[in-house]
Amino acid sequence: MREAAHALVSEHPVPTEAEADPAPGGPAPAGPPVPAQRVLRHSVRSQVLDALRAALVAGELVPGEIYSGPALGERFGVSATPVREAMQQLALEGAVECLPNRGFRVLTRTARSLAELAEVRSLIEVPVMLRLARSVPVATWEALRPAVLATAEAAAAGDLPAYAEADRAFHGAVLSLAGNAQLVRIAEELHRRAQWPLPGAPRVRRADLVADAAEHSALLEALIARDLPVVEALVREHFAGA
Template identity: 60%
Template sequence: MEQSRTRAPGVPAAGRPTRLTTQGVTARAPADPAPRGQTTGPPRRGRPAPGPAPQPWFATGSAAQPRSARGEHTHSEPSAPRVVPQRHSVRDQILQALRAALLSGELAPGEVYSAPALAERFGVSPTPVREAMQVLVSEGCVATVPNRGFRVARHNPRDLAELHEIRALLEVPVVLTLARTQPAERWEELRPLAEDTLQAAVCGDRGAYAETDRAFHRSLLELAGNAQLVALAEDVRRRASLSSSRQAPTRRTTDLLAEAADHLALLDALSDQDLPTVERLVRDHA
């Protein structure tokens, strides 16, 4: 396979995750009673009568009890299910790091990156990197290049305009409905999330701001009780955020502060049921 550009996000290489193995333990059920018609006979003279067979240390419940009398229906204790370790936590960590690298420009538009090269920098196997990259493919952030790796997508101003249009169509009607139906105290519950975006903006941390911004809007839309809407709107917002970073790769802290201030202003307008202001803020918010 042709080795593509191997520059990866500036994340310090971590140790390879310990491989976990889990073996299920099955309790042995007691032996079946003697077949019908067969007798064991009395014990021989001078020898003690045999007692119940000793149970293994891991047997519990009905499996550890003596055999039932003839004709009684018995059940053995079901064995514990085998626990299979999951890779999702590793994949999710890689996915978060890759998204941050896309936002910061460390993964440059148009460049091709191979999963093995990225995995070496992260100190993991290529599998979770490929899985994370496939998530980014579904989000339109990268594209698969056969036998090479993944190419970071380029976004033009038209892409950004279309995403903002879709976002407005999804969010504006929902938020206006919430403004008419939700009590004022409900919006105060979202104020800590809005303040988180402000704190990230003050620090100039674009990656943290993108995450806190999505958390605020996700919690806002969740009040509508439509999980599919929330997932779709979050996907569109993530794509728009990445596309926006391509158009303005050096966004200033003042720009982030202005966007974070919109969150607080939106909560004030929602509390006052100021519908024109609510619509303007939701429609114009980046």
């Protein structure tokens, strides 16, 4: 997928099983071309999952198209097994659907579904951040500056998958201060779903990423200052523009 977001190159790729996994009646559809990339033997499934998630965010996995495990495995330089395992995880996350003997179809998003996700995220995160703003000490907020900087650097580079990852990391770091692991898990899943683009949507511009990253910086300053009205306004605006 994108080398800037995932350093997955290996001199010792796992042999492909593309020829050993044909679908009955002929080969499974490969889907539109996806940039080839090879992955390390260590934690292959995890790295394939990360690369597929990045491809979803970048729009390289096309909504409505069908992709086969063997075909994607050949492009990654791995067997079909870790690809299928990663795709099954994406199916649990609502990104794809499994098609027996065919592969996986990338699900199509709608503007309404994204708006609903933004509303749910706002209902969860706004009250939590307001509560944290009242109680978390300044030193703890200051420790989150590297997370804010990571979003700014990814935005400046125009690296959408890297920005998506840094964006989730910042929100997760803030919410983790509430001490509720279930909250963090649910919020991260909603956040990830909100990052998948609409079909046919224009490519996200670097300027949009930079503006979004600037909101993180402003939010952190408001949290440090315990400026509750500004915290609430920034979080709601952030979701409205997501």
